[in-house]
Amino acid sequence: MNMTQNSILITGGTSGIGLALAKKLTEKGNNVAVLGRSEEKLTMVQEKYPDILTFKGDVTNLSSLIKLKEWLMNYLPNLNIIINSAGVMNSHNLLNPDLPLENLLSDIEINLIGTIAVNQLFLSQLMKQEEAMIVNISSGLAYLSSAAHPTYSASKSGVQMYTSALRNQLNYAKKEFIHVMELVPPLVAEIGLQDGNLSGTFGNMSLDALVKAALKGMEKNKKRVNAGAAKQLHLMGQVSQNKMETIMAKESLKQAFPKGL
Structure with a gap:
């Protein structure tokens, strides 16, 4: 894939991975539009x-997306790259009978349904x-479930399965000119997706390194980019999933719920 002179839409492009990709792709001579909810x-x-x-909109709101499509027809009529970076990560106590369902389901609505x-x-x-x-962004936690973030892991696993299905349907229809890449980040502490100081946590990857890996994968039309420690998480999920999830659960639950469930 030629990484210059493209017309690119990045959802969740006002912060974190999305904004970092927007800046780098603009520097490379692409026309970039970002979608975000925060004015x-x-x-x-x-x-x-x-x-x-920039365009204010919400990936979970259909009327908002239809307005985005109409807007892009004027500003980026030759749109040829979509990067789905809109995402949230929330910890949830599934044992709490008063946990609002809308809170529990927000990760799935934004991360998975929004991408679709x-x-x-x-x-x-x-x-x-x-x-x-x-480009659909999943997570290393699609390979190993995070006990403290149950619907986040579920949503990113869903993104992974959906991405493969979309790619295979396009190939079956002989539309191979539409490349479908899954970007699988590990922990990137500096973007603040998770609460707390995680800079010394296993697998933490710098945002700059992740962006470089993403752009390299896009240029080479990679199907999946397991960035940094996502490679190890993939292997752990294949070799010893139950054991590794149990080990990870002790740390993630302690951090998210220090007073217990």
């Missing part, structure tokens, strides 16, 4: 990075291009 963050992006287009909705809405647009790409 404050969108304004910050507009002020600091005036070459990046955005891709489905723009897939016909990508089919009109000579070459196109979809």
